[in-house]
Amino acid sequence: MIDVSGLRKRFGPTVALDGMTFTVAPGTVTGFVGPNGAGKSTTIRVILGLDAPDEGHALIGGKPYARLPHPLHHVGALVDAAALQPGRTGRNHLLWLAHSQGMSAGHVDTAIELVGLGRAARRKAGGYSLGMRQRLGIAAAMLGDPPVIIMDEPFNGMDPEGIIWMRGLLRSLAAEGRAVLVSSHLMGELQGIADHVVVVGRGRVLANARVEDLVARASDDQVRLRTSAPD
Ligand code: ADP
Ligand code: MG
Numbered sequence: 001m002i003d004v005s006g007l008r009k010r011f012g013p014t015v016a017l018d019g020m021t022f023t024v025a026p027g028t029v030t031g032f033v034g035p036n037g038a039g040k041s042t043t044i045r046v047i048l049g050l051d052a053p054d055e056g057h058a059l060i061g062g063k064p065y066a067r068l069p070h071p072l073h074h075v076g077a078l079v080d081a082a083a084l085q086p087g088r089t090g091r092n093h094l095l096w097l098a099h100s101q102g103m104s105a106g107h108v109d110t111a112i113e114l115v116g117l118g119r120a121a122r123r124k125a126g127g128y129s130l131g132m133r134q135r136l137g138i139a140a141a142m143l144g145d146p147p148v149i150i151m152d153e154p155f156n157g158m159d160p161e162g163i164i165w166m167r168g169l170l171r172s173l174a175a176e177g178r179a180v181l182v183s184s185h186l187m188g189e190l191q192g193i194a195d196h197v198v199v200v201g202r203g204r205v206l207a208n209a210r211v212e213d214l215v216a217r218a219s220d221d222q223v224r225l226r227t228s229a230p231d
Contacts, residue, residue, distance in 0.1 A: 001026050001148055001179035002047065006056035009042055009203075016042040017053065018203035024181045026147065029174045031194035031211065032183040039203040040183040041080065044152045047181075048077050060148055072101045076141030078134070078151040086126025090117055090136045093125060097140055111139040116165065130157025138169070149173050149180045155189045167193045191215070 002024035009017035017039050024030040032040050045051040047058040049065035060068060060075055068074045084093065094108040112121045115135040120128070128136065134157055141149060151170075155163055171193050174180045184190055190197060191211050199207040199214070207214060 001061060002150075002181060003059040003062075004043060004047065004056075005058075007043060007046055007053045007058060008055040009039075009046065009051065009053050016203055017046070017056075020056070020200070020204060022198045022205055022208060024148075024179045026179045027174055027177050028195040029170050029180045029182060029190075029193055031187075031190035031197035032181055032200065033187050033190060033197050034185065034200035034206075036185055038185075038200045040185075040200060041152055042203075043200075044077070044079065044150055044181075044183065047150060048075070048079065050079070070101060070144070072097070072103075072144035072146065074144075074146050075148045075150060076144065076146040077149075078137040078141050078154055080152060084125040084128070084133065084136070087124055089122050090125050090128065090132075090139075091121040093136065094121075094139055094143065098143055101144060103143060107143050107145075108139075111142045114142055115139045115169075131159055131162045134158060134162070147178050149178050151180075151182045153183055153185070155184060155186075163189070187211070187214070 004023070005021050007017045007020040020039060020043050034040055042051060046053050047065065058064065065071060065075065091108060091112060094111060095105060098104065098108050115138050117132065117135050117139060120132055125136065134154060138154065154166055158166055170180055170182055182190065187197070194211050196208065196210050197214060198205055
């Protein structure tokens with residue numbers, strides 16, 4: 001569903017992407033894990049057509065994002081805290097977005113309910129906590145009921161209750177057959193919900209495996225280190 005192949009991207013002297021390659025299948029949550037600066041956000045921006053790669057390609061259902069008709073019906077995305085107009089309500093932001101894509105107010109209210117924004121949706125976005133802004137961003141991503149969901153660090157700014165909710169949401173989106181790509185700089189946030197993880201560093205894939213296998217491998221390494229350490 002998502003096909004990222006051989007992406008290279010430089011910002012001046014900085015190599016942000018250095019051959020980034022992976023795929024995300026329908027019906028799965030794919031974790032996209034790596035330290036800050038590893039190239040996660042740049043990859044996601046390239047997938048969404050917000051940045052152009054120097055080399056390689058990113059396709060969604062076989063097409064670049066820019067060629068998708070009604071992109072919000074194909075791909076829902078949460079990127080870094082989107083620009084909000086502080087004086088407008090959360091619901092108003094969603095209505096504007098829905099309208100621009102030929103969707104009804106009914107879509108908006110369904111999305112508001114799905115993310116649990118409740119009555120806060122009628123308050124001005126300027127007073128939202130980061131967790132509420134994340135929920136609003138997720139509502140925006142869900143508006144067109146898209147088969148592909150991409151979220152860049154959705155756990156950022158969420159309280160523990162929000163994190164539990166977010167994990168459940170990601171699982172149910174995949175259980176309904178969607179292809180879900182979710183980035184995090186913390187493996188633990190994705191343990192138990194990601195079907196597999198793409199571990200990245202310095203703009204390239206270091207490992208692509210099931211979380212449990214990675215954790216097992218890491219603890220094997222620990223055991224090996226401990227047992228081979230001199231007294
Ligand atoms: P991550 O999301 O994994 O933290 P990013 O994709 O944001 O990583 O960044 C990858 C590298 O590219 C970093 O070294 C970052 O500083 C650099 N970078 C990202 N965007 C820009 C930009 N617009 N201008 C200059 N450098 C950038
Ligand atoms: Mg990032």
